[in-house]
Structures are given as C-alpha cells and as structure tokens.
Amino acid sequence: MRTLFIILVLISSTFACEQRAARPMRIVADSVAEFESVATNVSPKVEEQTSQIIKTANYRFQVENIDSATKKIKQIVLKRQGTIANMNLTSSSYEISNQLTIRVPAKSFEVLLDELGTQSIYMDYKRISTEDVTEEYIDIEIRLKTKREVRDLYIEILKTKAKTVEDVLKAEEQIRIIQEEIEAKEGRLKYLTSKVAESTINLEIYQKLEYHEKPSEFEEPYIARIKQGFSNGWSIVKGSLIVLINLWPLVLIGGLMYWRRNSIKKFFGRKKD
Numbered sequence: 001m002r003t004l005f006i007i008l009v010l011i012s013s014t015f016a017c018e019q020r021a022a023r024p025m026r027i028v029a030d031s032v033a034e035f036e037s038v039a040t041n042v043s044p045k046v047e048e049q050t051s052q053i054i055k056t057a058n059y060r061f062q063v064e065n066i067d068s069a070t071k072k073i074k075q076i077v078l079k080r081q082g083t084i085a086n087m088n089l090t091s092s093s094y095e096i097s098n099q100l101t102i103r104v105p106a107k108s109f110e111v112l113l114d115e116l117g118t119q120s121i122y123m124d125y126k127r128i129s130t131e132d133v134t135e136e137y138i139d140i141e142i143r144l145k146t147k148r149e150v151r152d153l154y155i156e157i158l159k160t161k162a163k164t165v166e167d168v169l170k171a172e173e174q175i176r177i178i179q180e181e182i183e184a185k186e187g188r189l190k191y192l193t194s195k196v197a198e199s200t201i202n203l204e205i206y207q208k209l210e211y212h213e214k215p216s217e218f219e220e221p222y223i224a225r226i227k228q229g230f231s232n233g234w235s236i237v238k239g240s241l242i243v244l245i246n247l248w249p250l251v252l253i254g255g256l257m258y259w260r261r262n263s264i265k266k267f268f269g270r271k272k273d
Contacts, residue, residue: 061120097206
C-alpha cells in the first residue's frame, strides 16, 4: 500500500512539474512532506511486537573474604556469558568493599542474581527495576523506515526531475538533512537494542574489619628527617642573611654610632689622664 502511495506521489509530482515548471521542487517537496506525515502517523501494532524491556539491579551484601568472593563472582559471571565492565576496590578503617558493574545477557539476569547471592553472608539490599521501551522502539523503527523511503524518493528526484542547479542543491540539502536524522535514530535504536539485550547489575560486596585508626600522617625515615633538618637549618641561615642585607643601612648607621661613641669615650679618657 505504501509503495502504491509513493508511485502516486511521483506521478502527481511529475504531472505538477509539467504543468507548473516554475516551481517544480516546491511541489515535489510538498508531496513528499505529505507522504511522510501520513506514513509516520500510522498507529503501530504494539501487540504484535516482542516486548523490549531494560532490566537493572542494585545489589549489596557482605562476604566472608573479599578476595575469594571476587574470584568466585568472576567465575559465575563468566559462566553466564556476562562481563565485568567496571571494578572499584576501596578500604576504610572498618571494611573493604568492591563495587562491580556487571553486564549479562537478559535471559541470564535472574539466574545470575541468584548465583551471586550464594556468596553473601548478610544482604543489605537487592533492588530490581525494569523499563519498558517497546513503544519507543517501535516508533523509532517506523520512523526509520519512513525516513529511508523519503530519502530514496529524494534521490530519485535528484536523478530524474532536478533540471536546474537550484533544484539539484535543494534536493541534495534535503537528502543530507534526512540522512542525519536517520543516523540519529539508528544510534538511538542501537543503544536501546544493546540495553535490552544485556541487563546491568550494580553489585557491591564488602568485608568487615576490626576497627583501626588510619595513620594521621606519613612518618618519614630517620635519615630523611636528619636531611630535612639540615635543609631547614640552611634555609634559616639564608633567610637571616637576606634580612641583614635588606637592613644594611640600619646596620651601617648603628656601626657608625657605636664607633663614634667609643671614639668620644677614648678622647675624654685621655684628657682625664
């Protein structure tokens, strides 16, 4: 039915172009716009499509030993054809924790969660969320199909009906715009397909430790501290020297006054003799 509509659009556009040669591309563009509007507003049959569900889990539990539990979790994930996208190991005064981002085929999502739970000695929480993107998925597919048909129609116009340089440029510009829209929608569809095909598990495991205070500061070796002491002393000497150099006028005046005072004392002392 859609193909028949395209043929009718082309015939109508050709007839209009022959009758009104002054505005051929405008008439064709109006026909194409009408076709795209009708095609994209056709109601999709959602019930006939497979549901597209994005599954995500946030899971946190305590383990006996962080190292052995991490190794076991890697084996379990590999067994279910999953991958560990990120891993972040941290420690504090009271626990060691490991945060893992796991991607697993959607069909193995629930099974993997259960198998991961076998490593737990205490569960803090397990939260599962789903997002139904079926409607958006179908809408993108329909719009993509329509955009491709419109692009092909403009390519046909460019080959057979564009007679002037202006017509060629307009057709090429429309093709460029539609191609960019197609690529954007293809990217979104690819993203949704990836998220649906592989579920995400944000897992955090932790091991309790006996509380101990962290060192307040890094303690340097004894030899290094002696070297630092020499360095600090030399810095003081250099600083004092610089201060004296800056105060040389006062030092000179003080020296002259001291010398004059002694000279006067010696002079009067000779007179008394």
